[in-house]
Amino acid sequence: xxxxxxxxRTGVSQRLLRYYEEQGLLAPARRPSGYREYTEDDVVTVxxxxxxxxxxxxxxxxxxxxxxxxxxxxxxxxxxxxxxPDLTKERDRIDEAVAGLLAARARLDEIINATVPxxxxxxxxxxxxxxxxxx
Numbered sequence: 431x432x433x434x435x436x437x438x439r440t441g442v443s444q445r446l447l448r449y450y451e452e453q454g455l456l457a458p459a460r461r462p463s464g465y466r467e468y469t470e471d472d473v474v475t476v477x478x479x480x481x482x483x484x485x486x487x488x489x490x491x492x493x494x495x496x497x498x499x500x501x502x503x504x505x506x507x508x509x510x511x512x513x514x515p516d517l518t519k520e521r522d523r524i525d526e527a528v529a530g531l532l533a534a535r536a537r538l539d540e541i542i543n544a545t546v547p548x549x550x551x552x553x554x555x556x557x558x559x560x561x562x563x564x565x
Contacts, residue, residue, distance in 0.1 A: 433458075436468040440476045447476075453489040455479050455496060474501045481506045486524045491516070 436458075437444045450456040451466075456475055458466040478499055482492045495516060498509040508514065 431468050433466050433468070436466075436472065440473060442476055442480070450476070450479060450489075454493050455489060477501065478506055485520075487520055491520060 431439065433444050433447060437447060440447075442450075447456065451458065456472060456479070458468045458472055461467050475496070478496055478501055479492060482495065482499075483489075487495070495508075495513060498513050500507050500509045508517065
């Protein structure tokens with residue numbers, strides 16, 4: 431199938447499909463006219479790309495892992511145990527990012543909770559005290 435139909439079939443924009451190709455994630459056949467020709471295997475590949483992107487992996491990591499993944503009727507699984515260290519490393523990276531976001535939220539909660547009662551009665555007062563030359 432050609433790109434327009436493939437885009438509709440996968441729900442992925444044509445621009446994003448070209449990006450996947452540029453990143454080495456997708457390699458459609460080319461007709462003599464230069465048009466891309468996609469197959470059912472490409473549908474499975476795009477589904478795998480989308481799953482791995484949703485799992486927080488970047489395209490460079492996906493390019494390394496995707497050839498070793500098995501698509502079992504929509505469920506993606508590693509094709510060999512040798513992939514587990516890479517997947518674990520990615521999970522640890524995501525855990526660190528989540529911990530950082532939770533710490534930032536906790537600091538923001540502290541600031542919100544430290545607000546003096548009644549201090550928000552005059553919102554213009556906050557801006558007046560922060561203005562240059564304010565006494």
